[in-house]
Amino acid sequence: MRILIRGVAVIPKAGSGIIPRADVVIEGRRFSAVVVGEEVQGPFDKIVEGEGKILIPGLVNTHTHLAMTLFRSLAQDLPLMDWLEKEVWPREKNLSGEIVYWFSLLGLVEMIRSGTTAFADMYFFMEEVAEAVEKAGLRALLSYGIIAPTPERIEPELKKAEAFAREWDGKAEGRIRAALSPHAPYTCGPEVWRRCTSLAKELRIPIHTHLAETKEEVERFRSQTGRSPVEWLEELGVLGVPTIAAHCVHVSEKDIEILAAHGTSVAHCPTSNLKLACGIAPVVDMLKGGVNVSLGTDGPGSAGNLNMLEEMRLAALLAKVKTGDPQALPAREALGMATWRGAAALGWGKDLGTIEPGRRADGVMIRIDRVHWVPNYDPLANLVYAAEASDVDSVFVDGRFLLLAGELQTLDEEDIVGRCRELAEKFR
Numbered sequence: 001m002r003i004l005i006r007g008v009a010v011i012p013k014a015g016s017g018i019i020p021r022a023d024v025v026i027e028g029r030r031f032s033a034v035v036v037g038e039e040v041q042g043p044f045d046k047i048v049e050g051e052g053k054i055l056i057p058g059l060v061n062t063h064t065h066l067a068m069t070l071f072r073s074l075a076q077d078l079p080l081m082d083w084l085e086k087e088v089w090p091r092e093k094n095l096s097g098e099i100v101y102w103f104s105l106l107g108l109v110e111m112i113r114s115g116t117t118a119f120a121d122m123y124f125f126m127e128e129v130a131e132a133v134e135k136a137g138l139r140a141l142l143s144y145g146i147i148a149p150t151p152e153r154i155e156p157e158l159k160k161a162e163a164f165a166r167e168w169d170g171k172a173e174g175r176i177r178a179a180l181s182p183h184a185p186y187t188c189g190p191e192v193w194r195r196c197t198s199l200a201k202e203l204r205i206p207i208h209t210h211l212a213e214t215k216e217e218v219e220r221f222r223s224q225t226g227r228s229p230v231e232w233l234e235e236l237g238v239l240g241v242p243t244i245a246a247h248c249v250h251v252s253e254k255d256i257e258i259l260a261a262h263g264t265s266v267a268h269c270p271t272s273n274l275k276l277a278c279g280i281a282p283v284v285d286m287l288k289g290g291v292n293v294s295l296g297t298d299g300p301g302s303a304g305n306l307n308m309l310e311e312m313r314l315a316a317l318l319a320k321v322k323t324g325d326p327q328a329l330p331a332r333e334a335l336g337m338a339t340w341r342g343a344a345a346l347g348w349g350k351d352l353g354t355i356e357p358g359r360r361a362d363g364v365m366i367r368i369d370r371v372h373w374v375p376n377y378d379p380l381a382n383l384v385y386a387a388e389a390s391d392v393d394s395v396f397v398d399g400r401f402l403l404l405a406g407e408l409q410t411l412d413e414e415d416i417v418g419r420c421r422e423l424a425e426k427f428r
């Protein structure tokens with residue numbers, strides 16, 4: 001399959017500048033050429049017109065819980081623990097594989113329509129999440145979320161996590177990779193962490209967890225163990241495995257040094273942190289300290305949606321308020337966090353995150369002819385500060401179009417929305 005995207009503006013890599021007009025060629029699953037100022041030789045199996053659009057690398061959501069679309073708008077504006085203990089956990093007892101499958105598809109429709117091509121997800125019934133991802137055509141790092149606060153929970157939880165990882169890592173033509181996910185240092189004891197670390201090494205897969213999300217959590221952890229959660233994970237040897245740590249809102253200078261030294265990636269989730277009043281993560285300090293900071297939406301039950309354009313904008317805005325410096329985290333850095341840094345966090349740093357010959361063909365075409373894009377002195381600034389999810393026109397992964405000129409290619413939106421509305425009735 002040879003595809004030509006003709007006459008499109010391109011941001012090949014965050015920070016590399018903008019090509020006002022290029023012909024982009026995809027061969028099989030990879031980009032094969034980005035041509036400026038000359039005719040590209042055919043033949044092509046498909047030609048996509050790029051006029052009035054900008055092509056960017058696919059957005060990477062490095063922390064979410066897709067099927068929590070089920071809990072979107074449920075009992076909102078509560079403190080996190082009240083929301084989880086009184087509203088979510090009792091309802092999660094009634095989850096089934098079928099429900100997780102349909103609400104994952106719902107989330108996937110939303111992701112495609114807002115320009116996400118790859119993501120990291122931890123939840124339950126992960127086989128069904130994986131089946132939904134395979135059908136939708138996205139790329140994902142998936143893991144069963146281990147919650148083992150008491151000793152008798154350890155074995156069954158580890159078993160489920162391991163079985164999923166062994167079965168699904170490398171599936172869907174390599175688009176699905178597995179991870180191991182002890183939910184957080186406060187929900188899993190040292191034994192779980194040690195065993196996940198050695199299993200992750202054996203299977204050569206990453207660890208994906210929640211870390212230092214709230215002030216209370218970090219303070220409680222310090223008073224119980226004498227260490228910060230980051231120091232504690234380092235001592236256990238966990239950070240020797242490639243790790244994605246979601247949040248890291250409350251980290252010390254020493255914590256930042258530890259995260260940088262081990263190459264740990266931090267998934268910054270601005271909407272979730274704001275909505276749950278967790279605080280503002282020290283993103284600029286972490287980036288300066290050498291930490292790979294990417295972006296995530298967190299679950300749509302707590303964050304509202306799965307829109308990575310919004311997370312980019314918020315990350316840029318929050319960094320400015322946090323530091324008192326409007327030059328902090330400029331648009332190119334926000335886009336870098338949402339693209340190549342996210343790809344690196346998920347372990348696809350060599351293959352994804354930029355539009356260059358030889359790289360996997362994951363990309364997003366965004367309409368730049370709508371009113372909020374006028375004038376367009378700087379497309380990068382408009383992308384971060386003005387773009388809306390509804391500007392997303394076409395999305396492709398591995399050279400396969402999942403959205404083309406606003407039409408979904410792999411999923412039946414009407415059917416998915418209808419089923420989810422029906423299934424949600426039982427969860428009111």
Ligand SMILES: [Zn+2]
Nearest residue numbers: 210246298299
């Ligand atoms: Zn989360």
